[in-house]
Amino acid sequence: MKKTEDDLLRAIEQLGFPIIDDLQDTAIGNLGFERQVKTVTTEGKRLDAATAYIHPLLNDGQHPNLHVLCESKVIRVLFDEHKRAVGVEYTPNPEYMIISTATERARMTVKARKMVVISCGALGSPLILERSGVGSPDILEQASVSLVADVPGVGSDYQDHNLVFWPFKTNLGPADTLDALWSGRMSPEEAVANRLMQYSGCDMHGKYRPSKEEIKEMGPEFEKHWKAEYQDYPSKPLMITASAAAFVGDPSLVPAGAYYSLGSYTAYPKSRGHIHITGPNWEDPPDLETGFFTEAVDVTKQIYAYKVIREMMRRTSMYRGELPIGHPEFPAGSEAVLVDLDAPLAGDFEKPLGKIKYTPEDDKAIEKFLRKHIGTTWHSLGTCAMKPRHEGGVVDKTLNVYGTQGLKVVDLSICPENVAANTQITAYTVGEKGADIIMRELGLADAKQEGMNLNGHLLV
Template sequence: MHGNDGPLQINKSVKHGSRGPTDFLHAANSLCIPTTTGLQDGLPDSIGYEYANSTITHEGKRHDAATAYIHPKLRDDKHPNLHVLCETKVSRILFDGKKRAVGVELSSNGPAFDGAMNGGAVTTIKARRLVVASCGAIGSPLLLERSGLGSLEVLKKAFVPMVSDLPGVGAEYQDHNYVPWAYKTNGNSDDALNDFWRGQITTEDAEAKGLLAFSGCDLHGKLRPTVEEVKTLGPAFEAAWEKDFADKPGKPLMLAAAASTADPTLPPAQYFSASHYTAYPYSRGKVHITGPSLQDPIDFETGFFTDEHDLDLKKAVWAYKKTREIMRRTSMYRGEAPEEHPRFPAGSAAGLYHGENSLISQGKVQSLLYNAEDDKAIEQRLRERIATTWHSLGTCPMKPRELGGVVDQKLNVYGVRGLKVIDLSIPPMNVGANTQITAYTIGEKGADIIIKELGVCDTAANGITI
């Protein structure tokens, strides 16, 4: 499914926690959550946990967009028309009287750059044929708005003259909102990253143990509730489930991860984390400018847990209970880290555990029962701890303009010419996966579109000049 060539290589991590992941998988299996091998290959009906894939070379080195796509071309002496300006900010896109993009305005963060840019001075770079914005789900909508592309109301308040009225710019921010939960274990420093992240072992010792080749994230998961569990989440959730999930058995309600590490600010101990994040959020946020300058504050709201019927919150409550039950059935489990978990009422049957031995060794494992007060405690802690996965998207969506779209199927920005957006701001809905590969796919497809439209190829003689 991942192919055999190309600039990126995808492999299983070269290092995993030696006991924790296996223990966790066995516990998940005991709750009828399978161990799978097709989760990250896009195979249908693939639900459960498996060992995480990573963009790691066959030699065990991590790589990314820069090391896979950019650095080789900067070093091969075959692309003299490729220039990378570091420590540089793009303030706006320039248009001529016919609303064609003709260049960009930018400034250097630091001292003079190759004698062409003075530190802090504004410089203009002209474009003969095309400008491509690829600033991400946060940066691209802000760049478009500073350039006069966006909602008339937003632009008017920010004192930016309008070039194209596009209410969809920055209006539907989405993310895989995420919460990690740490559990105490009987592991050791060879088994996890806890001691290394806290600085309790040296880099040299960590390298000798193979920990520097280890991200800490052992397992990825895709989770769906049972029919009985769906019924406990209320009629609004049942309706959403029937509409969006029931007839799609491979579509996850929640994404999950399990890691041989935890927040290094927790009290010294060995931890294993079970995390969850909503795959397809119903909540929406926003990101807008408040003025024409890069220095002006940003009007940014994540929108986490703001959907009308609290569907995203209900998902997270269910996922907390489910992943907690998995951990309670592991042999490494020694209780919850109280600094992260809900503050259940005194005497609650769902209260936190702390012990020298696992529950499973004592024969005491049974599913917890939560009452209404317990659920409120979980909801409160979720609202306090909800965080980003850095999977932001949807702020310049590809869909019809009348439905709030910003770009068309060829990535052209509506209402102007010679301008495309090619990044994670264009997906109109989220994806049931880490968005890294989605970003690379959009980049490669966007490059194909440009090459076809401009009639050029990736050579020194015929390269694209921006």
């Protein structure tokens, strides 16, 4: 909302960060803060991939070859004796369907004449490949799956944007944040009347780097990392921050109120994880290791971001202190101790505008909180990377899975490295480019000129 946008951006500007109209405009640089761009139609409706890409094709009557099978789970890809993908085996998903008979539990197949395209994300696609016999021989042997193609990189190099939201108390009203709606204190009808149904709660997005003085304060290990991966790339952000007009969590854990949160996520985490199958069936729980904070420099980055975020909120008009449930517990007497401007003992205490000076003990308190609460941004990628096979790659430059024929992966799992942004647009870009590649290989390159939708063919 404009009120909270203006308030937050004024505070950010006070800290010396630039305010930019478009962070993606590389002509002016991509370090700074912007008003969050929102995907809202002229009718006031928010958009997503399904409503923008799939639903129009299902409803236009011009794509009889497009079939969407919901509430089903892909088990594996089927291959012939030449390692060509010839179909997919799937089963009804009991998480969404009532399975009552053996027939309903049966494994069913869809045959493919041209190719099979997997698009199940960084968590789903590597598991399907491994259940199909594509992956590391050692992992497949342990899972009792016969080897089809030796591709050791499948499921490795899991990456994400390590995320934590820091909540603050505010003087905002119930129609200024999403708390009342999320907690059930506001009805959907009231939310529509207050235009909250078209509000994502995100007002601001920013990318930033530490100053030379801050880099020194972050220690020799971080300095070494900085010189190797950031110093010579002046437009590469260290951290990304986005706002959320709400307490991001279970509303029953906090008193009724209007809260505001700032999230910090690591643009390019050094830490890596993995995901692998543990058995041949889709019900077998996967071996997932996020790898968060396995590299100490990633903790240092988040400690730095916390200090920046607190200074931002302390300078806003809405700020009334920190919500204790979402912040570290600092030692008594610390300058970093949490503030409550509405507490009876606060009296006429004014908002602190001087920067907090953190001690090593304060940094330990922040690290302790981070290690307990760091989470995912749902920006998973990297587990079927597009790079040379001998370097751990899974797909080649045209998205073909190494060691197989007629099989492609088209989703964020192919990204070999992270992106300094929300990965939504990257996912759309991968999909569009994948569709273009597939159309050319199928001899449909002229379909675009004939008015046929790229994404329709990708999904067929």
